Amino acid sequence: EPEVTQTPSHQVTQMGQEVILRCVPISNHLYFYWYRQILGQKVEFLVSFYNNEISEKSEIFDDQFSVERPDGSNFTLKIRSTKLEDSAMYFCASRRESNQPQHFGDGTRLSIL
Amino acid sequence: EDQVTQSPEALRLQEGESSSLNCSYTVSGLRGLFWYRQDPGKGPEFLFTLYSAGEEKEKERLKATLTKKESFLHITAPKPEDSATYLCAVQAYYGQNFVFGPGTRLSVLP
8 A cells, every 4th residue: 555655754853954854745636734742742744735835834833944846846945944843743744635544654753952 | 712621531431331532622612522532652542523413423333423512432332442532623704724622532441
């Protein structure tokens, strides 16, 4: 069964450094998402992406964050200057249609030192 | 503001002891309610979608139901492998994103 894959599984970065999290969504999906989950807390929406542009973003997704679909298969989340509070599990999700379930990857654990 | 709450926060069951998990939601026009299972260190795994009040879905020992204000996930004769955190999420008509509840951590003891 096709699945969403995310790399790396764990990223350790110094505060203030840039980090790029990578995702390969399911191949025939058209809608792409990033969520984060701080340890012990809810899964929180960051951004949705459709037709090569951001369709929706949350208050968390400020100017430090950006997303890109650089080719036909990858979907990336960049954090320009990381802060301690960016430490979390980051999940990528995708779906074929806008009313169908989102399918999630297993996440990247981001640790900011 | 769309909100999702789940109860109980944690639930311990003996193998074979049936129970229900609750998801209560407030959303301006429900487009869909989604149940997921999350194992430690993993991403949410899709279980069910419910679109309208009165709808029910079943899969093995799990059955999900939906009313206008809440959804229930019924677990019949659970096994230890059903131990996980169960997440409920809603999508409103006007938006793309999911709003997740905090989850119910289920432990099934042999």
